[in-house]
Every structure is written in structure tokens, then in C-alpha cells.
Amino acid sequence: MLDQPLIKVILLVGIVGVTVLLTRSTAGVRHQAVRRLLLVGFVLLAAMAILFPPLLTQVARFVGVGRGADLLLYGLTITFLGYVAASYRRMRQLEQQNTILARQLALNHAVHEARHRPKDS
Amino acid sequence: MSLTPPDAGSVADGTAHHEPIEDAWLVIPLFNEASVLREVITEARKTFPHVVCVDDASTDGSGVAAREVGAAVVTHPFNLGQGAALQTGIDYVLQTTDAQYVVTFDADGQHRVEDAAAMVRRAREEDVAIVFGSRFLDGRTKPGLLRRIILKGAVWITNQQTGLRLSDAHNGLRVIRRDAAQGLHLAQNRMAHATEIVLQLSRTKLPWVEHPVLIVYTDYSRAKGQSLINSVNILIDTIIK
Numbered sequence: 448m449l450d451q452p453l454i455k456v457i458l459l460v461g462i463v464g465v466t467v468l469l470t471r472s473t474a475g476v477r478h479q480a481v482r483r484l485l486l487v488g489f490v491l492l493a494a495m496a497i498l499f500p501p502l503l504t505q506v507a508r509f510v511g512v513g514r515g516a517d518l519l520l521y522g523l524t525i526t527f528l529g530y531v532a533a534s535y536r537r538m539r540q541l542e543q544q545n546t547i548l549a550r551q552l553a554l555n556h557a558v559h560e561a562r563h564r565p566k567d568s
Numbered sequence: 569m570s571l572t573p574p575d576a577g578s579v580a581d582g583t584a585h586h587e588p589i590e591d592a593w594l595v596i597p598l599f600n601e602a603s604v605l606r607e608v609i610t611e612a613r614k615t616f617p618h619v620v621c622v623d624d625a626s627t628d629g630s631g632v633a634a635r636e637v638g639a640a641v642v643t644h645p646f647n648l649g650q651g652a653a654l655q656t657g658i659d660y661v662l663q664t665t666d667a668q669y670v671v672t673f674d675a676d677g678q679h680r681v682e683d684a685a686a687m688v689r690r691a692r693e694e695d696v697a698i699v700f701g702s703r704f705l706d707g708r709t710k711p712g713l714l715r716r717i718i719l720k721g722a723v724w725i726t727n728q729q730t731g732l733r734l735s736d737a738h739n740g741l742r743v744i745r746r747d748a749a750q751g752l753h754l755a756q757n758r759m760a761h762a763t764e765i766v767l768q769l770s771r772t773k774l775p776w777v778e779h780p781v782l783i784v785y786t787d788y789s790r791a792k793g794q795s796l797i798n799s800v801n802i803l804i805d806t807i808i809k
């Protein structure tokens with residue numbers, strides 16, 4: 448439990464962050480900017496890891512993980528969860544817009560019908 | 569808060585002695601219920617002449633059937649879900665009529681017209697804006713053990729999220745006065761709208777009561793209704809917004 452404290456804290460914070468992303472309301476421009484910055488950071492890190500494998504291992508050691516490859520896997524897991532959260536948000540937004548559009552169409556038609564054929568009940 | 573309907577006497581014989589209710593509209597979400605629909609609407613229209621069905625791209629001719637028995641029909645171009653349909657129906661009533669009350673009602677024959685009528689009467693007499701139907705105020709409704717447990721779980725979650733103290737949350741029979749209905753903007757398209765309705769109505773701060781109703785569980789409704797496994801989806805939709 449206490450043997451790899453730093454990495455555990457980092458990973459847990461990552462998971463909490465993803466959960467918050469999932470439950471928070473609408474994503475705006477700031478969100479998008481943050482997402483893109485994260486992506487750039489991720490790309491840089493990946494490049495570094497490829498160019499200087501020992502560096503990755505050093506970082507892993509520093510945060511309390513045995514091998515660099517393990518650290519990479521953890522990182523990927525968190526990133527993937529974040530990706531899932533972000534695309535869920537996006538999907539909900541699209542669904543919402545879709546619904547409003549479909550409802551407006553349906554209502555326009557029905558309201559028109561109601562006005563032009565007065566109820567015979 | 570009294571829990572017995574003011575007209576408990578007339579419930580027994582099941583027929584409406586009262587004048588048709590002109591200032592209320594039934595909003596019926598409709599999806600593939602052609603086999604029972606005509607009977608349900610015909611029966612309902614004796615008491616509630618004004619009915620709007622929101623046909624969610626049914627594939628069994630439900631929309632046509634509803635029109636034939638005198639309901640107004642709003643047709644979604646594709647299936648959006650029960651929550652979306654309720655919002656559409658409410659928008660329709662608010663936009664095209666000056667009705668005082670919206671009554672949400674199921675097409676599958678599980679709701680009783682006399683309960684709906686009693687609820688409208690109660691809203692009027694006690695001057696409350698919202699009357700929630702509840703199947704758990706008395707022992708008449710027999711949902712079965714597992715369904716009861718799940719429904720009670722849903723009630724607990726709804727009460728946690730809304731701060732109200734309801735005895736039944738996923739009950740499709742509700743009377744909503746115009747001013748309260750104007751506060752509804754449902755974003756939960758599928759079944760998780762039940763909690764959302766309660767939440768948004770509670771935010772209007774308008775007075776509400778619960779009214780005991782009988783939900784009829786027939787073989788048809790059990791076969792066609794919500795599978796218990798779908799409660800997993802409803803739960804997740806309710807928590808993750």
C-alpha cells in the first residue's frame with residue numbers, strides 16, 4: 448500500500464480528474480484548449496520516451512514505478528479514460544442538439560396541422 | 569396532506585360520472601403500442617377529450633391508429649425516447665392550447681383514467697401545481713418483488729438528488745399545472761427523465777402532493793415494459809449527466 452506512494456497519488460488524481468470531466472457540465476473553448484495542450488504534451492512525452500528510453504525509466508523510478516514501460520501503460524490507461532470521458536460529453540451534446548432539431552421539426556408540422564384543421568372533438 | 573382521493577367512492581365502479589375535463593390535456597408518449605392503443609385512447613377520451621400522442625417513430629402503425637381514435641399526434645422523425653417525447657408533448661400543449669393542466673399518461677393501459685381524473689380534481693381543489701401519482705401509498709399495486717426493490721431504489725436516488733420526499737419516482741402518471749410545466753426542459757431523452765422531471769418541478773417551488781394510484785401490471789405490460797436489466801442504464805444515465 449505504501450511502497451509506491453507517488454505514482455499511486457498521480458494515478459488516482461488522474462482518475463478523479465476523468466470522473467469530474469464526466470460529471471461536469473458543458474465543455475467550452477477553455478476545455479478544448481486544455482484538451483489540445485494535453486495532447487501536445489502527450490506527443491512530446493511520447494517522443495522523449497522513444498528518443499531517450501533511459502529517461503523514461505528514470506522518471507518511472509522517481510515516481511516509484513519499476514520500469515519505464517509500466518509508467519507508459521499507466522499513462523495510457525488514464526489518457527484512454529480521459530478520451531472516453533471527452534467523447535461521451537461530445538456525444539451527449541450532439542444528441543441534445545439532434546433532439547432539439549427533431550422536436551422542432553415534429554412540432555412545426557403538428558402545430559401547423561392543429562391550426563389548419565380545427566379540432567372536431 | 570391527506571392520502572385518500574377526495575372521491576374515493578366513485579373509483580369503485582370505474583366509470584366516469586363527471587363531466588369531461590376540458591381544461592386538461594393528456595400527453596401520451598407512444599412507441600409501438602398498436603395492439604392496445606385504440607382501446608386506451610377511446611376510453612381516456614370519454615373523460616379527457618383532449619389527447620396528444622407523441623409517436624416516436626413507431627413501426628406498427630401506432631401513430632395512424634391514434635389519429636383514427638381522435639388524438640392529436642406529433643411524430644418524431646426517429647426514436648428519441650420517452651423523456652424526449654414527454655417534453656415534445658408538453659411543448660405542444662403549451663404552444664397550441666391554453667389548457668390549465670398537462671397529464672402525463674401511458675399508452676400501454678397501465679394507468680387508470682379515473683386516477684388521472686381524480687388527480688386533476690385534487691390539483692384544482694387543493695390548488696396544487698403538481699400531483700405525482702404513486703403506486704406505493706397503498707398496497708394495491710403488485711409490481712413483483714424485484715421490480716419493487718428497483719423502483720424503491722430509484723425513489724431513494726431521486727429523493728437524494730431532489731430533496732423531495734416522494735414514495736414513488738418512476739411513475740408515468742402526473743398532473744402538471746401550466747405554470748409548472750413551463751419550468752420543464754428535459755434533457756434526459758430516455759427513461760432517466762423521471763428523476764429529472766421531479767428535479768425540475770421541485771425547482772419551481774410550486775406546491776405538490778402525491779396521490780395514490782393503481783398501476784395495472786398485465787402480461788402485456790410486463791412483456792412490453794421496461795426490462796429490469798434496463799434499470800442499469802437508467803441508473804447510469806441518472807448519475808452521469
Ligand SMILES: Nc1nc2c(ncn2[C@@H]2O[C@H](COP(=O)(O)OP(=O)(O)OP(=O)(O)O)[C@@H](O)[C@H]2O)c(=O)[nH]1
Pocket residue numbers: 596597598599600601622623624647648649650653673674675676678738740789790792793794795
Ligand atoms: N415516445 C416514446 N414512448 C415510449 C418509448 N418507450 C416507451 N414509451 C411509452 O412510454 C409509456 C411507458 O412505457 P413502458 O415501457 O411501459 O415503461 P414503464 O411503464 O415506465 O415501465 P413498466 O413498469 O415496465 O411498464 C408507454 O406509453 C410507451 O408506449 C419511446 O422510446 N418513445
Ligand SMILES: [Mg+2]
Pocket residue numbers: 674676678789793794
Ligand atoms: Mg408500462
